[in-house]
Amino acid sequence: xxxxxxxxxxxxxxxxxxxxxxxxxxxxxxxxxxxxxxxxxxxxxxxxxxxxxxxxxxxxxxxxxxx
Amino acid sequence: xxxxxxxxxxxxxxxxxxxxxxxxxxxxxxxxxxxxxxxxxxxxxxxxxxxxxxxxxxxxxxxxxxxxxxxxxxxxxxxxxxxxxxxxxxxxxxxxxxxxxxxxxxxxxxxxxxxxxxxxxxxxxxxxxxxxxxxxxxxxxxxxxxxxxxxxxxxxxxxxxxxxxxxxxxxxxxxxxxxxxxxxxxxxxxxxxxxxxxxxxxxxxxxxxxxxxxxxxxxxxxxxxxxxxxxxxxxxxxxxxxxxxx
Numbered sequence: 655x656x657x658x659x660x661x662x663x664x665x666x667x668x669x670x671x672x673x674x675x676x677x678x679x680x681x682x683x684x685x686x687x688x689x690x691x692x693x694x695x696x697x698x699x700x701x702x703x704x705x706x707x708x709x710x711x712x713x714x715x716x717x718x719x720x721x
Numbered sequence: 722x723x724x725x726x727x728x729x730x731x732x733x734x735x736x737x738x739x740x741x742x743x744x745x746x747x748x749x750x751x752x753x754x755x756x757x758x759x760x761x762x763x764x765x766x767x768x769x770x771x772x773x774x775x776x777x778x779x780x781x782x783x784x785x786x787x788x789x790x791x792x793x794x795x796x797x798x799x800x801x802x803x804x805x806x807x808x809x810x811x812x813x814x815x816x817x818x819x820x821x822x823x824x825x826x827x828x829x830x831x832x833x834x835x836x837x838x839x840x841x842x843x844x845x846x847x848x849x850x851x852x853x854x855x856x857x858x859x860x861x862x863x864x865x866x867x868x869x870x871x872x873x874x875x876x877x878x879x880x881x882x883x884x885x886x887x888x889x890x891x892x893x894x895x896x897x898x899x900x901x902x903x904x905x906x907x908x909x910x911x912x913x914x915x916x917x918x919x920x921x922x923x924x925x926x927x928x929x930x931x932x933x934x935x936x937x938x939x940x941x942x943x944x945x946x947x948x949x950x951x952x953x954x955x956x957x958x959x960x961x962x963x964x965x966x967x
Binding site (some may be wrong): 655656657663666667668669672673675676677679680683684687688691692694695698699701702703705706 | 758762763764765766767772773774776777780781784819820823826827830831834835837838936939940943944946947950951954959960963964
């Protein structure tokens with residue numbers, strides 16, 4: 655361990671602002687990209703499921719019309 | 722080899738391959754990211770000149786390397802898409818582009834945050850920085866070109882052509898520190914000479930490069946799966962898959 659205390663670690667020898675700005679923005683970008691990619695996927699699956707249900711309903715309605 | 726490779730041109734097989742590969746990339750990413758950041762931030766020794774500010778290197782260099790690596794892979798996929806008309810390759814181009822753009826953005830932001838304490842300026846119009854900024858615009862150009870067309874066939878072709886033409890920027894970025902007078906320092910890791918970095922700093926750097934590479938892999942696979950599903954959404958295999966709750 656290079657640092658004696660947590661405060662020293664956060665201060666980064668006076669460069670704390672720049673170091674934490676870099677690591678913070680990096681983490682933010684990585685997380686945002688990861689979760690937005692996952693969300694796109696679940697949204698898409700949701701849409702496909704909704705479309706399938708819709709088609710099912712249309713099919714049923716048509717069958718009832720015939721009866 | 723071609724016989725073995727060919728089935729992956731089919732969307733369903735490619736989708737399954739994504740699923741198979743994903744856990745490996747995910748493990749590499751999580752393990753290396755945790756080890757790399759803790760090692761780089763807390764355990765690596767301070768630099769004798771730049772003190773603790775140099776710790777930005779542990780994310781700046783990996784993201785910069787991956788910004789160019791992702792572009793190369795995107796361009797290779799674009800060539801495959803243009804020459805052999807394989808649609809999965811086209812989808813891969815669109816899947817990689819946002820990930821590469823994110824890597825480029827990280828490289829630029831961390832570079833600015835490192836430049837301020839070391840050079841006294843957030844940004845200078847220097848060859849390395851400017852060519853990296855152009856790389857970001859290339860990524861955004863490929864994406865917006867793809868989304869600008871209603872017809873996805875011409876959209877794919879246009880985006881692929883831009884991706885291939887943009888390759889010219891890669892050697893410019895790489896050699897910019899040698900061709901022009903620049904504030905940016907030279908290469909840290911070199912293949913042929915001994916590295917300009919001590920092994921106590923080199924190891925965490927290499928681990929972080931692996932972490933970023935893994936991240937690019939994972940997110941590209943997630944996005945490629947999304948693109949394949951989007952493209953094939955009316956096919957029975959997708960409906961079966963979604964119906965199963967996958």
